[in-house]
Amino acid sequence: MTGAVLRPRRSALYVPGSNAKALAKIREVDADVVIIDLEDAVAPEAKVTARAAAVTVAQDGLDGRELVVRINSLDTPWGGDDLAALRGAPIDAILVPKVSSGDDVARHVATSAGTVPLWAMIETARSMLRLEEIASAPGLGALVMGTNDLAKEMTATPDTARSQFSGFLAMSVAAARAFGLAVLDGVYNRLDDEAGFAAECAHGRAFGFDGKTLIHPKQVAVCHAAFSPNEAELAAAERIIAAFAMPENADKGAIRLDGQMVERLHRQTALRILATAKEMGLR
Secondary structure, eight states: OOOOOOSOOSEEEEEETTOHHHHHTGGGSOOSEEEEESSTTSOGGGHHHHHHHHHHHHHHOOTTSEEEEEOOOTTSSSHHHHHHHHTTOSOSEEEESSOOSHHHHHHHHHHHTTOSOEEEEEOSHHHHHOHHHHHTSTTEEEEEEOHHHHHHHHTOOOOTTOGGGHHHHHHHHHHHHHTTOEEEEOOOOOTTOHHHHHHHHHHHHHHTOSEEEESSGGGHHHHHHHHSOOHHHHHHHHHHHHHHHSGGGTTOSEEEETTEEEEHHHHHHHHHHHHHHHHTTOO
16 A cells, blocks of 8 residues: 555636636636546537547646546547547646446546546546556556446435445445555536535545536635644644654554554654645645
8 A cells, every 4th residue: 555645636616618718717726637628528529629628728738727628438429539639738637437347447547548647537436436446557657536426327316415425435445545546536526515515525525535626717726725634633643643753652562642552553654744835725
């Protein structure tokens, strides 16, 4: 198992490639990741212009933020042309929809010539049964939950706690961590329900997700607050590190601190929290 990815991916905002107005404003949005969508959010008649717009945005750059393009599946008339157009483009990753097996990843890696990392949408019933196979596939950099599509396939009606997906969410995070991948939670559809959105962000962070995919810029600030370590967490991490640095604790595997037993594994977690905070500009 490898450590968690430190690069901040608290928020990953989907932007339709066919929405020229939204594309023009993406540099004003403080999302950690921008995902230009060529798939679900783009009508068939707009696929070609959306693809060209994505390439233009890539060439203009995003001031250091990650730029990802969600392509159409290779099983559609547009997927092959999407990969061809993006070959050599200055993007950080290609997000592949409807990944259901390791072979799906391998096919996209071969078609893209392995030019950039692939991110895999986990949104089919079959993907839930093949998480290890998908997460261990060479060329993959992240798993992205597609909970809307998963609910559709399962004919499920998720409640506010997403109890129908609890096992799937936990296993997806475990698969990502086992193979050193980033992992992002699915979208929240009710744009005017800020309290519900904040609760689902907290729910996702509790599972161990790095961040959450978003459908509107107004969700970014709440998302960042949820997926960033707060002052209490940072202070606790600093106390743990300082305690184990004391000479009398140098050879101890566990110590008592703040009324709790703290092991060296907690020191590793504390170091990760502080390193992540530094990457986020919080320390």
